[in-house]
Amino acid sequence: MTLGSGEEILKRADEMAQFSAMEKGLTRAYLTKEHKQAHQQLSHWMALAGLEVWQDSVGNQWGRKASSNPTQPTLIIGSHSDTVVNAGKYDGNLGILLGLEALKQLEGIDLPFHVDLVAFADEEGVRFNTTLIGSSATAGCFQPAWLDIKDSDNIAMGEAMLSFGLPPELAGKDARLPQEVKAYLEVHIEQGPVLEDLNLPVGVVTGIAGAKRYQLSVKGMAGHAGTVPHALRMDALCGVAEMITTIETYGLEHNVVATVGKCDVKPGAVNVIPGDVVFSLDVRSPVQGDLEVACNELHSQLEEIAQRRELQLTSELTYQAEAVPCNAELQQQWGKIVEKQTGTKACFLPSGAGHDAMVMANITDIGMLFVRCEKGISHNPREQVNAQDVTVALNCLVDMVQLLANPNSAEA
Incomplete structure (x- = not known):
């Protein structure tokens, strides 16, 4: 791992924050020009990392690290690229950029499964007041009635999809089947003060409230x-x-x-x-x-x-x-990896906020890792993380992918 990995991820978070509807702040909503610009940038970075790239039926951005001979279902790593109004730079976006850097680090390693990185286009629900649209489409939970929901400008979601270049009648038709997915991993800022209070860079999520x-x-x-x-x-x-x-x-x-x-x-x-x-x-x-x-x-x-x-x-x-527990085995694996990377006992904590993982649990096992954020502040321009913690999270994610590829490995 390069010492500058955390700094590079934070630099990319700064670049992503430029795709905003606010002149002096960050707001990026679903099916807007800012959504398109942000995903074009992510697509470019994914391609540079050697990933196969595509956009799905609802505007999620995907990148695949393809296996030469996949013998297992696909591992999905992801988070969301949309933001609340006047947001911070790391909620959702940090998890995508960590996944991108992890696959870049693993570029020369052939795994027994494909690894798909996804930037879910809507988790916050700012524009249409319907949350988790992106992950719902992936997990087979997209509701066709959502296409008729209108935003504050009286534009229906279906109309917005057409303007974006997405046929609304295909929304959610490319959902993944449970047998196609090995697991879903998400790294996210904690959005709370527990890890900072314990002076820990990362923590293992036990479930989503x-x-x-x-x-x-x-x-x-x-x-x-x-x-x-x-x-x-x-x-x-x-x-x-x-x-x-x-x-x-x-x-x-x-x-x-x-x-x-x-x-x-x-x-x-x-x-x-x-x-x-x-x-x-x-x-x-x-x-x-x-x-x-x-x-x-x-x-x-x-x-x-x-x-x-x-x-x-x-x-x-x-x-x-409903409350969604994280998979017990994935929790244990995260815990061992965290102890290896930090030299301290892993902290296990629940998430009080909702995440795309709670929807992905409909089709696969989920595992989440939290990253310490300053004073627990989130959904706020003051949202902050430090490069050292981000590097620890990156190392944990890389180790987790390798451990899932080779459960008997003594290195993880």
């Missing part, structure tokens, strides 16, 4: 702020305040994270008792059973608060995704 999101509505009675005594009020906001504290306490005491991120208060006047409040609830856990129990228990506790305060509570489930 399941999530449920709700919109809750609390109705009380608006009234004059100066004339209605506290004992006679039906203050919706005070009720919600108690609910939010209850949600926080529950999260601290159980194996879940629970977040209230939005709160809309009406009438919203300084001298009026709030009569209506709508707020969001996001509950996540790496264990699906714990998630289900938490949501049921939280709703019971919130309903008790509403009844005691003579408020009306309604709840609507707006999103759900």
Whole structure:
């Protein structure tokens, strides 16, 4: 491995960040000119690394390190190239560039399987508010109804595909079959502070948390702020305040994270008792059973608060995704490789955020490696990693590919 591998990857991340809809920032959405420009650049780099390149039915960019005599299904390495609005440079993109550099390092080695590197075109769902479009197409989960979803400019996804040069009727028709795929590997920034707190460059992901999101509505009675005594009020906001504290306490005491991120208060006047409040609830856990129990228990506790305060509570489930465990054997293999590369015991940790890997789990075993990011900041221009950690992650990924190629190798 060259000492400058990490620096070279970060330099390429800087170059990728130039393909942006923002003049002074990074925003790259699905089926935009920036998407096309970024994938043209990736295609160029893939070809320089000796990979066979192609674009699939939904605009994912692929590069293949072909085996001269493949005896096993194809190994897929990937992440996403799209970003949130005003993003950092490494979420998603770092995993693609690490995969690219790993295959470049392995260029002279003939493996018993093909290795496909993929840049998924849409994971964030910024343009059409439908996440994981790229990996869903690959894993056979693309929904034809998505083609009718319109963006903020009233352009349907199917129309955008046509403008991009993709026949919408073919979307997802080139999905991979389970028997064709050996495993899916993804390297990603942690997007959290655990590895930094432990002073570790990388960590092994145990699974991706399941999530449920709700919109809750609390109705009380608006009234004059100066004339209605506290004992006679039906203050919706005070009720919600108690609910939010209850949600926080529950999260601290159980194996879940629970977040209230939005709160809309009406009438919203300084001298009026709030009569209506709508707020969001996001509950996540790496264990699906714990998630289900938490949501049921939280709703019971919130309903008790509403009844005691003579408020009306309604709840609507707006999103759900099941928890997805990473393959146990891949976890063990990552762990041994991390210990070899760092000289310290590997850290195993769950992912609280969603990733393309959770969709790819529909067709194959998944294995993920996290890279430390500064202060755990992500989805933010301040997102940062260091070259030394990136080099460690690269070495781990190269070792993992070689270990999968030769499980009896003493070198990995």
